[in-house]
Amino acid sequence: MLEPEEILLHVQKNKYGKDMGLNIIVCIKAVAEGTWGAKNTDKNFTLNLFDRPAIEMAMELTKKYDGTVTLVSMGPESACSALYEAMSMGPQKAVLLSDPLFRESDTYATAKVLSAAIKKLAPFDLLFFGTRSSDSDTGHVGPQTSQMLSIPYISNVHEMVDLGMDKATVERRADGFVERFQITGPGAMGVVHDGTEYGYTGLYEIENTFDGKSIQRWDHSDLGLEPHEIGLPGSPTKIVALNPHKSKKQCRFITGDVAQAAETLAQTLSQAGLVD
Amino acid sequence: MDTFLTEKHRIVRSSVRAFAQREIMPISREIDEDRRFPWEVIEKMGKLGYLGIQAPRELGGAGMDAVSYIIIIEEISRAAAAIGLCASVHNSVALYPILAFGNALQHDKFVPDLAKGKKIGAFCLTEPNAGSDASAIEATAIKDGDHYIVNANKVFVTNGGVADICVMFVRTDPAAGPRGISVIVAEKGTPGFVVGEKENLSGMRANPVCSIRLSDCKIPAENLLAKEGMGLKIGLAALDTGRIGIASQAVGIAQAALLDGIKYAKERIQFKVPIARHQSIQNMIADMATQVESARLMVYRAALLKDQKKPFSKEAAMAKLMASETASRVADMAVQIHGGYGYSKAYGVERYYRDARITRIYEGTSEVHRMVIARNILD
Numbered sequence: 079m080l081e082p083e084e085i086l087l088h089v090q091k092n093k094y095g096k097d098m099g100l101n102i103i104v105c106i107k108a109v110a111e112g113t114w115g116a117k118n119t120d121k122n123f124t125l126n127l128f129d130r131p132a133i134e135m136a137m138e139l140t141k142k143y144d145g146t147v148t149l150v151s152m153g154p155e156s157a158c159s160a161l162y163e164a165m166s167m168g169p170q171k172a173v174l175l176s177d178p179l180f181r182e183s184d185t186y187a188t189a190k191v192l193s194a195a196i197k198k199l200a201p202f203d204l205l206f207f208g209t210r211s212s213d214s215d216t217g218h219v220g221p222q223t224s225q226m227l228s229i230p231y232i233s234n235v236h237e238m239v240d241l242g243m244d245k246a247t248v249e250r251r252a253d254g255f256v257e258r259f260q261i262t263g264p265g266a267m268g269v270v271h272d273g274t275e276y277g278y279t280g281l282y283e284i285e286n287t288f289d290g291k292s293i294q295r296w297d298h299s300d301l302g303l304e305p306h307e308i309g310l311p312g313s314p315t316k317i318v319a320l321n322p323h324k325s326k327k328q329c330r331f332i333t334g335d336v337a338q339a340a341e342t343l344a345q346t347l348s349q350a351g352l353v354d
Numbered sequence: 355m356d357t358f359l360t361e362k363h364r365i366v367r368s369s370v371r372a373f374a375q376r377e378i379m380p381i382s383r384e385i386d387e388d389r390r391f392p393w394e395v396i397e398k399m400g401k402l403g404y405l406g407i408q409a410p411r412e413l414g415g416a417g418m419d420a421v422s423y424i425i426i427i428e429e430i431s432r433a434a435a436a437i438g439l440c441a442s443v444h445n446s447v448a449l450y451p452i453l454a455f456g457n458a459l460q461h462d463k464f465v466p467d468l469a470k471g472k473k474i475g476a477f478c479l480t481e482p483n484a485g486s487d488a489s490a491i492e493a494t495a496i497k498d499g500d501h502y503i504v505n506a507n508k509v510f511v512t513n514g515g516v517a518d519i520c521v522m523f524v525r526t527d528p529a530a531g532p533r534g535i536s537v538i539v540a541e542k543g544t545p546g547f548v549v550g551e552k553e554n555l556s557g558m559r560a561n562p563v564c565s566i567r568l569s570d571c572k573i574p575a576e577n578l579l580a581k582e583g584m585g586l587k588i589g590l591a592a593l594d595t596g597r598i599g600i601a602s603q604a605v606g607i608a609q610a611a612l613l614d615g616i617k618y619a620k621e622r623i624q625f626k627v628p629i630a631r632h633q634s635i636q637n638m639i640a641d642m643a644t645q646v647e648s649a650r651l652m653v654y655r656a657a658l659l660k661d662q663k664k665p666f667s668k669e670a671a672m673a674k675l676m677a678s679e680t681a682s683r684v685a686d687m688a689v690q691i692h693g694g695y696g697y698s699k700a701y702g703v704e705r706y707y708r709d710a711r712i713t714r715i716y717e718g719t720s721e722v723h724r725m726v727i728a729r730n731i732l733d
C-alpha cells in the first residue's frame with residue numbers, strides 16, 4: 079500500500095512550472111503472434127493490440143502537458159520486441175520485469191509483480207492499462223494491480239475530458255451509457271479505442287526508438303519480492319484443463335425475392351438484438 | 355529467418371505487416387481488376403516512410419538499411435505486388451541513383467519530395483529497340499548552353515502514369531557507343547514531356563506502367579547525374595540495388611501463394627478428407643515452403659552484404675534469379691492446389707500467378723541474370 083504523500087500529482091507542480099510534468103506509466107503485454115491458442119514458442123512476440131490505445135492516450139497527454147511515459151511489461155526476454163514496438167510509438171522509458179521465477183504467474187501474481195514495479199517507479203500521476211489481452215482474455219490485471227496499489231481504477235475509458243490541478247475527468251462507455259468520472263490522482267484506468275483512426279508506426283519513429291533508448295530490466299530481487307509470492311507458487315488460479323471450444327452454429331436460409339428477403343433478414347437481425 | 359533479424363527489423367516487419375494486411379490486402383483484388391493506382395494508400399505509405407526507406411534522415415528519408423528495405427518490399431508485395439513494385443522502383447532505381455550519384459544541389463532539389471512520397475519516381479531505360487541490351491538505347495540529350503534538348507521514347511515505365519521525377523537514360527554523345535550514355539533527371543510538366551496510355555498488362559495491373567515520350571524537351575544541364583558518359587555505370591549500380599527489391603517482391607508473392615495454398619489445402623475436402631491429407635498435396639506444400647525459405651535466405655544475404663558494404667552484385671543477381679523463378683513455381687503450385695477455383699478470379703492465387711511471371715523478366719530477364727552470374731564466376 080502506498081502512503082498518500084508518496085504519490086504526488088505532478089500536473090499541479092507542472093502548472094507552477096516547478097516539476098517535470100506528467101508522469102504516466104503504461105502496462106503492456108507481449109503476446110505470441112497469431113490467434114488465441116497460438117504456440118508460445120518464445121519468439122514472435124508482438125505488442126498486445128488492446129494496449130495500443132493506452133499508449134496513444136498517454137502520448138497525447140504528455141504532448142499536451144509535458145512529461146514522461148514509462149512502459150512496464152512482465153515477460154521473458156523475448157518480450158522486448160513488444161516493448162520496442164510500443165516504444166516506437168513514442169514513450170521515453172521502458173522496464174522489462176523478467177525473471178524465471180515469474181513464469182506461470184496467473185493474473186494475481188502478475189499484478190503483484192506489476193504493482194511492486196510501479197511502487198518503485200512512483201511518484202506517478204496516471205497508470206494506464208489496455209482493456210484486455212488478445213491471448214488470454216481475462217481483463218483482470220488492471221483492476222488487480224490498482225487494488226494492490228490502493229488507487230482507483232476506471233475501466234473502458236475512451237476519453238480524458240480534463241486533467242487539471244489534482245483531478246482527472248474521464249469518460250467511459252458502458253451498456254449504452256456514457257459515464258463521466260472525476261478522480262483524484264493518482265488513478266488507474268483501462269483505456270479503449272475511441273474509434274479514431276488506427277495508427278501505424280512509421281519508419282521514422284522506429285528509427286528514433288533505436289536511437290540510444292534502452293530497456294531497463296528488473297528481477298524479483300530488484301522488486302523485493304519473495305519466490306513464494308510469484309510465479310506458480312504465488313498463483314491462486316490453476317489451469318486444470320484447456321480445450322478448444324466450438325460454438326454451435328445455427329443456419330437459417332431466407333428465401334423469396336430479394337427485397338422481401340432483405341426485409342426478413344433485417345427484421346431477424348433486429349429481433350435477435352444484433353443490429354439497432 | 356527470424357534468427358537473422360535484429361529487434362529493429364522485427365519491429366519494421368510487424369508494423370509494415372499490420373499496415374499491408376489492413377490497408378492493402380482488402381483492396382488488392384479490386385485495384386487489380388480496375389487497374390486502379392490507389393493514391394489513398396500511397397499517401398499513407400509516404401507518411402510512414404515507405405517511400406524513402408534508405409534515404410538519409412537529413413533529406414526526409416527514414417535512414418534505414420537494406421535489410422529493412424527488403425522486409426518492407428516483401429510485406430507490401432505479399433498484400434499487392436503491384437504496390438510493392440511501385441515502392442521498389444521508387445526507392446531503388448529512382449531515388450537511389452539520385453542519392454548515390456547526385457550532387458548536394460540535386461539531393462536538395464529531388465530527394466525530400468521523393469522520400470516523403472510527395473512525388474513519385476520512375477526509371478526510364480527500356481526502349482522499343484533496347485531491352486536486355488541497354489547499350490542500344492537511341493534517346494538523345496544534346497547540350498545547348500545551360501540546357502539539354504532531350505528526345506526519347508521510353509516504354510514499360512513502371513509508375514509512368516503517376517511519376518513526377520524520371521531517371522532517364524539518354525545518349526549525350528551519339529557517336530561514343532556505350533560510353534556516350536548518360537543519366538538526366540526529367541520532370542513531369544516540362545514542355546514536350548508526354549505520358550502515353552497505360553499498358554494493358556497481364557499482371558501488376560494496379561501499377562500505371564506507361565510509355566513516356568520526350569520531344570525536344572528542354573532540361574536544365576544541372577539535372578545531369580554525375581558526369582556525361584557515366585550512364586551505364588549508374589544503371590548497373592541502380593539495378594544491383596533494384597534486383598534485391600524485385601527479388602523480395604518475388605518472395606512476397608511466393609509467401610502469399612504458399613499461405614493461401616496451405617489454407618485451402620486444410621479446408622477443401624475431397625475423398626472425405628482435407629486435401630492436405632493427400633500426399634501429393636503435402637509434397638507440393640513441402641516444396642513450396644522449402645523454396646520460399648531458400649529464396650528468402652538468398653535475398654537476405656544479398657541485402658546483408660550491401661549493409662556491410664561488401665560486394666553484393668553476384669549475390670543480388672542470384673537472389674533475383676532464384677526468387678523470381680521460385681515465385682513462378684510456387685504460384686503455379688498454389689493454383690494447382692486450388693484446382694479449378696485456382697483458375698478463377700474468386701481466389702487470389704490466380705493473381706499471384708500472373709504477378710509472379712513478370713519478376714522473371716523485368717530489371718533483367720532470367721537469361722540475362724544467368725549471364726551476369728556466369729560472368730562473375732568465370733571471370
Ligand SMILES: Cc1cc2nc3c(=O)[nH]c(=O)nc-3n(C[C@H](O)[C@H](O)[C@H](O)COP(=O)(O)OP(=O)(O)OC[C@H]3O[C@@H](n4cnc5c(N)ncnc54)[C@H](O)[C@@H]3O)c2cc1C
Pocket residue numbers: 443476477478479480484485486487509510511512513555558563712715716717718719720721722
Ligand atoms: C510490367 C513491366 C514493368 C517494367 N518496368 C520498367 C521500368 O520501370 N523501367 C524500364 O526501363 N524498363 C521496364 N520494363 C522493361 C523490362 O525491363 C524489359 O522488358 C526487359 O528488360 C526485357 O527487355 P525486352 O522486353 O526488350 O526483351 P528482349 O531483350 O527483347 O528479350 C527477349 C528474350 O530474349 C532473351 N535475350 C535477350 N538477349 C539475350 C542474350 N544476350 N542472351 C540470351 N538471351 C537473351 C531475353 O532473356 C528474353 O527471353 C518493364 C517491363 C514490364 C513488363
